[in-house]
Amino acid sequence: MLDVGKWPMFALLPPQDLCSIRLACVFGMSGNETLYVTENDEVFTLGTNCSGCLGTGDIQSTIEPRKIEILCGKRITHLSYGSGPHVVLTTSDGDVYAWGNNGYSQLGNGTATQGLAPCQVSTNLQHKKVIEVACGSHHSMTLTSDGEVYAWGYNNCGQVGSGSTSNQPTPRRVSSCLQDKFIITIACGQSSSMAVLDNGVVYGWGYNGNGQLGLGSNGNQPTPCRLAALQGIHVCQIVCGYAHALALTDEGLLYSWGSNAYGQLGSGVKSNQSCPIQIMVDRERVVEIAACHPTHTSAAKTQCGQVYMWGQCRGQSVILPHLTHFTRTDDVFACFATPAVTWRLLSVESDNHLTVAQSMKKEFDSTATSDLKFLVDGKTLHAHKAVLKIRCEHLRSMLHDEDVIEIDQFSYPVYRAFLEYLYTDSVNLPPEDAIGLLDLAAFYGENSLKTICEQTIKQGISVENAITLLSAAIKYQAKILPVSRVIPAFCVIKVDHLYIHGLKHTVKYWFSASV
Known part of the structure; x- marks a missing residue:
């Protein structure tokens, strides 16, 4: 079971509050802001409240948890944050809420006014169910259940994918060559964006000065561009650090590319790579990869449960995957990343006692x-x-x-x-x-x-x-259509004495539609 006490911010909470936590996130430029969800679905925040990122309606710091009423009972399913900081999350109903720093319209509300309380992001998303969110430093993205990506916010390097470098004040669908594609997951670096299709193909756009788009070049991309170097490789998970990226294939292979000043690619050297390179983790099949845009740290978990870390780890540069004593990649970011943030929304529920x-x-x-x-x-x-x-x-x-x-x-x-x-x-x-x-x-x-x-x-x-x-029933030539009731209504359309055979006896169907 995850021990949230490994993050210094949770040391402020009494034991009874710690025991009630179900979901948690630690974020901010120094890892000094915290949001958590209790077992009865109440949402609390505490910390320094930079740019109103705690969502309390003001900019007052607090070491006492404050409840965010508007989010209570919403069943948060996915959350991401920028370094402004700003926070974007989605609920089980597919609704999106955002708050915090809004200097570049990264809250998606059409303004550049700071958001002190969570506000629903609805423009172009009102009829969509959002299942995943991702934030760069000052831009935001969402993924819908029908495989579409929407982006907004800072766009100086094309990270919104609109084809220009103008900031995007409200959600806009990332189309271009993704128009007829089905996206399964998304990720953001500081000023870059990535997406994986249902067939395992990877696209990247935005800032590329360190090769973090994996295109074999260093030129920025204002629209999505396919990673040709991964041709024939089926990627199922992708994560981004500040200026590097990791990809996991369906065969358990790990690839990395981008900035490597701290060894965050795990290649054994510190030179940047603009094309994906395969990283070996003691010849083990990898099942999970971890990185987040505020850090230069990387981590991976193997099929046998071993957790490795590399990159910037407590001020040291670890240039090859290093075996830890941890059982979760989350612990790497609590104990060794700078700042000590969470790379994903933490689930505190135990995996050890499943039926x-x-x-x-x-x-x-x-x-x-x-x-x-x-x-x-x-x-x-x-x-x-x-x-x-x-x-x-x-x-x-x-x-x-x-x-x-x-x-x-x-x-x-x-x-x-x-x-x-x-x-x-x-x-x-x-x-x-x-x-x-x-x-x-x-x-x-x-x-x-x-x-x-x-x-x-x-x-x-x-x-x-x-x-x-x-x-x-006719299309599938179903031998059994077990309709046992007649639908009474004033009939405009009436199919009378229609029989489908194949049962021990014949079933009579009366279908009608009311006006």
Whole structure:
């Protein structure tokens, strides 16, 4: 379990408050600002309050935690911060809030006025669900659930990706060559931005004076540019330090590029690299990488749980990955980074006492431990052969020595839901897609899954989707469409005496739509 007491800021809290913390972040130019979320979803901040970054509505420093009422109960899921400092976060509902320094419009509210309290960022995001946020020193980015990136703030080097160097006062979609691409993760350096596509391709834009975009040159880029040096390499995670970047592939390989004055690339020398280079961590498979733009420190965790650090570590330059006694990359930044900040929103929940069911759910579609990939509709799903053989008789007979299997008879949402069911015993699909999953369940001989699908469809039938469900049933040639109720309404559209065969008896369907 993470010990937040390793960050000096938490030494100000009494033990009973420390025990209540569920999420936490330490930020600021000197690591002197703190935000934390309690188990009952209350949000508190304390610290020096530079530029009003504590969100308390004033600029008063405090060593006593102050509650931020507007954020309580919002279920914060992701948070990032700039060095102004400013803070940007998103909630489980996909809403975005920002506050703090706003000298370059990095709060996205269309002004350059300091934000002393959290305010929702809504321009161009009101109909979007944001799942990830990232901040450079004075610019901000968000990633939406439909794979789009929006950016705003300081743009002197093109870090907003708009094609110009004019500051961007409100969120604007980063399009250009990303227009039709699906982004899965984003990261920011001091004045640079990175994005990873669902096919593992990496793009970078913004300041490139130290080669931190990995393009093989040192010229700034005002629009996203693909990292050609990573051609054929599937990147699944990317992080940025002040002027360097680390990338992790789906095979557990680690690459780095950019500034190297403190050895933060882990290459064994201090010369900058404008092209990605592979870094060896004692020939271990890497499962997590860590860096953040206020520091020149890097860290990585291997599959066997060992944590390595390199770069600027307590004033020393460590030029090769150095094995630590830590069990989490977070501890590297608490004990050795300057300033002692957090590289991500900390989760204080313990990973050491998960039930079997919780452990299985946690490993679904995990790139860290999987040994099998499914390609469906051009997208990748990660799985574990042993789990699939245990859980599904059909897959047991189907799986042999393959590492990659292409699936063309089922859609991506349907096959993802099927694999998730094998890991969790639950189905999370709209009734329209549940018909496709019902078809899969019948084909694979999964009777329990068929029952769950039938219940999902029954519970999801409404006047609005009845015709859609019927069309889906015909499309999938479902042998069972378990509709057990008639929807009474004043009929404008009425499908009367329509029969679908395949049950022990014939089921009669009456679908109607009200005006």
